[in-house]
Amino acid sequence: MTIEFTAPKAKPAALLRPWALVVPAVLFLLVFFVVPLVENGLRSVVNDAGGFTLSRYGQLLTDSFYLRVTAETVLLSAGVTLISIVIGYPVAYFLVRRSGRWAGLIIFLLIAPLLTSIIMRTFGWQVLFARRGLVNNVLVDQLGLIDAPLRFSNSPEIAVAALVHVLVPFMVLSIATVLQSIDLRLEESAKILGAGRFRTFWEVTLPLSLDGVGTGAILVFMIANGSFVTLVLLGGGLQTLPLMIYQQFNTTRDFGMASAMSTILLVIAVVCLFLQLRLVRRRGS
Amino acid sequence: MSSLSAANSRGTSGPTAEALSLEGVRKTFGSTIAVQDLDLEAQAGELVALLGPSGCGKTTTLRMVAGFEMPDAGSIRIGETEVTHLPSHKRNLGMVFQNYSLFPHRNVAENIAFGLRMAGVGRAERENRVAEMLDLVRLPGRGDMYPAQLSGGQQQRVALARSLVVNPKVLLLDEPLGALDKSLRESMQFEIRGMQQRLGITTLLVTHDQEEALSMADKVAVMSNGRILQIGQPNDIYDRPTSRFVAEFLGTSNIFEGKASADGKQLILSGRGGDIAVPLERQVQPSGSLMLSVRPERMRLGPDQGSGVNFEARIIGAVFRGNYAAYQLDVPALGRELFVYRQADGPLGAVSFRLGDVLKLGWAPEDAVPVSP
Numbered sequence: 001m002t003i004e005f006t007a008p009k010a011k012p013a014a015l016l017r018p019w020a021l022v023v024p025a026v027l028f029l030l031v032f033f034v035v036p037l038v039e040n041g042l043r044s045v046v047n048d049a050g051g052f053t054l055s056r057y058g059q060l061l062t063d064s065f066y067l068r069v070t071a072e073t074v075l076l077s078a079g080v081t082l083i084s085i086v087i088g089y090p091v092a093y094f095l096v097r098r099s100g101r102w103a104g105l106i107i108f109l110l111i112a113p114l115l116t117s118i119i120m121r122t123f124g125w126q127v128l129f130a131r132r133g134l135v136n137n138v139l140v141d142q143l144g145l146i147d148a149p150l151r152f153s154n155s156p157e158i159a160v161a162a163l164v165h166v167l168v169p170f171m172v173l174s175i176a177t178v179l180q181s182i183d184l185r186l187e188e189s190a191k192i193l194g195a196g197r198f199r200t201f202w203e204v205t206l207p208l209s210l211d212g213v214g215t216g217a218i219l220v221f222m223i224a225n226g227s228f229v230t231l232v233l234l235g236g237g238l239q240t241l242p243l244m245i246y247q248q249f250n251t252t253r254d255f256g257m258a259s260a261m262s263t264i265l266l267v268i269a270v271v272c273l274f275l276q277l278r279l280v281r282r283r284g285s
Numbered sequence: 286m287s288s289l290s291a292a293n294s295r296g297t298s299g300p301t302a303e304a305l306s307l308e309g310v311r312k313t314f315g316s317t318i319a320v321q322d323l324d325l326e327a328q329a330g331e332l333v334a335l336l337g338p339s340g341c342g343k344t345t346t347l348r349m350v351a352g353f354e355m356p357d358a359g360s361i362r363i364g365e366t367e368v369t370h371l372p373s374h375k376r377n378l379g380m381v382f383q384n385y386s387l388f389p390h391r392n393v394a395e396n397i398a399f400g401l402r403m404a405g406v407g408r409a410e411r412e413n414r415v416a417e418m419l420d421l422v423r424l425p426g427r428g429d430m431y432p433a434q435l436s437g438g439q440q441q442r443v444a445l446a447r448s449l450v451v452n453p454k455v456l457l458l459d460e461p462l463g464a465l466d467k468s469l470r471e472s473m474q475f476e477i478r479g480m481q482q483r484l485g486i487t488t489l490l491v492t493h494d495q496e497e498a499l500s501m502a503d504k505v506a507v508m509s510n511g512r513i514l515q516i517g518q519p520n521d522i523y524d525r526p527t528s529r530f531v532a533e534f535l536g537t538s539n540i541f542e543g544k545a546s547a548d549g550k551q552l553i554l555s556g557r558g559g560d561i562a563v564p565l566e567r568q569v570q571p572s573g574s575l576m577l578s579v580r581p582e583r584m585r586l587g588p589d590q591g592s593g594v595n596f597e598a599r600i601i602g603a604v605f606r607g608n609y610a611a612y613q614l615d616v617p618a619l620g621r622e623l624f625v626y627r628q629a630d631g632p633l634g635a636v637s638f639r640l641g642d643v644l645k646l647g648w649a650p651e652d653a654v655p656v657s658p
Binding site for chain 2: 183185186188189190191192193194195196199200203204207208
């Protein structure tokens with residue numbers, strides 16, 4: 001270590017240096033994110049006697065029940081993502097290309113549902129599809145199409161529908177941002193070279209908007225993966241990791257198992273994020 | 286293959302040049318008239334330039350030929366075929382955009398092959414034709430590169446190859462050199478013009494750059510406010526502008542505004558010390574209002590008086606432009622300033638005139654062209 005006898009000139013005070021600006025955020029994340037995450041990870045590998053164990057992961061990765069739960073979680077998220085793409089892409093396309101001066105209104109309508117709490121929206125779905133809810137009332141009493149109310153609630157389809165409802169705006173906005181940035185002259189180039197409307201879309205617009213689809217997909221997938229409230233209220237017999245974690249904490253009080261499950265959930269999310277980054281980077285080169 | 290049927294000659298080889306004609310074409314956007322009652326004809330193999338300031342309707346005209354905009358009235362024909370309401374992809378056109386619009390997600394070869402693929406040309410022939418085109422635009426072996434890896438000039442040449450490979454009936458160039466720097470622009474002017482003439486392809490060029498229009502086109506159409514003001518060969522339109530707008534947009538002009546004399550043989554200018562009579566080359570309508578345009582390079586400037594018109598003038602501004610010098614002169618008799626260009630023809634390093642020099646300025650009557658206001 002050297003000792004400086006002359007004070008260095010023009011060196012700003014520590015508080016003003018650029019890196020000092022991120023200190024509060026880093027401290028916050030350290031205390032409320034990194035420490036709990038590490039603690040959570042430790043808890044999953046420490047047995048009741050205080051020793052090291054991987055038995056919980058062993059159980060999670062081999063037991064057919066837990067494997068089915070993990071698979072169901074991933075399948076649900078993938079399904080929700082897929083449906084969100086199918087619904088969201090046309091909306092995004094319309095928003096960017098056709099809506100003209102209505103664009104502002106459409107964006108407001110897209111975002112407006114996000115202003116109400118997710119619990120309210122989920123209850124809304126419950127009210128709609130309850131045994132004596134709006135849908136059954138219309139079907140049975142008003143239209144007389146069926147004799148007895150359908151058992152909608154507690155069927156997984158409603159949970160999927162509610163998740164899609166919550167998550168589609170993320171998909172639309174991700175895709176719309178990228179669609180917006182596509183130079184229309186690229187599409188005109190394709191047309192003048194003999195591509196009709198559909199081929200122009202297929203050859204130019206769609207490939208160039210895949211980044212937006214990717215971003216939206218990862219967003220929707222990860223949120224769906226960790227979704228809890230919707231599934232608790234409308235779950236319809238679905239068993240997913242977040243629900244199991246809740247059970248472990250509240251019912252079984254097996255904190256170690258809950259920690260191991262959340263690690264699995266985290267790994268799934270990180271792998272997805274990594275895949276998406278790889279995809280974007282490869283295409284961007 | 287069906288792509289070789291008579292309905293679609295795209296992708297086949299052989300001369301495909303066809304005339305392009307626009308008749309009474311009109312386009313409005315809301316309450317703005319972008320193009321009004323425009324007639325334009327490009328013979329097969331001809332390069333016609335639409336020249337004008339931004340907002341004059343030249344780009345809208347091009348976009349209607351391309352099929353990106355539908356005219357409100359009038360008809361567009363390519364050869365014998367009426368294409369006015371045909372969608373773009375059925376018109377057999379090639380187009381180069383100002384920013385080239387190469388597909389960023391496809392490499393050079395795939396970009397060039399795009400039109401052939403749309404026409405259903407088989408893979409083997411596609412590859413041959415792409416290689417041919419790469420040679421033609423002097424980019425052999427660059428097929429695997431992506432547009433982002435190419436310089437502006439190279440992208441330009443790929444865009445040209447992509448539009449020519451399908452043997453279009455008409456080639457559309459939308460400010461094709463606008464994004465290039467000056468030295469490259471000049472060599473590309475020669476290159477595009479050379480290729481266009483070799484292939485004998487009918488071409489419509491849109492530009493706001495008068496030099497580009499003059500140096501590349503067989504015919505220049507000067508547009509303003511949605512109309513063609515004048516159309517003709519570059520030298521004709523430069524030397525014989527019919528309107529003040531054309532005279533001033535195409536190069537620089539000294540405009541003289543006055544009245545014709547009672548015998549119609551002179552132009553009467555109101556000068557500071559009274560009327561000044563200027564001889565005319567040809568007799569005009571007597572006593573009507575009259576405007577003359579004289580190009581700065583047609584002005585005579587020197588110590589001695591010459592034939593025709595003569596004024597005393599003092600140099601108040603001098604700009605060296607390499608191959609010529611531009612002078613700004615104050616003419617006390619007229620109470621106004623005039624511009625004169627002098628070709629650099631003296632000994633190297635010498636300057637003809639200096640600021641403050643008082644000289645004789647004039648022009649021969651045959652160098653003054655009557656123009657409409």
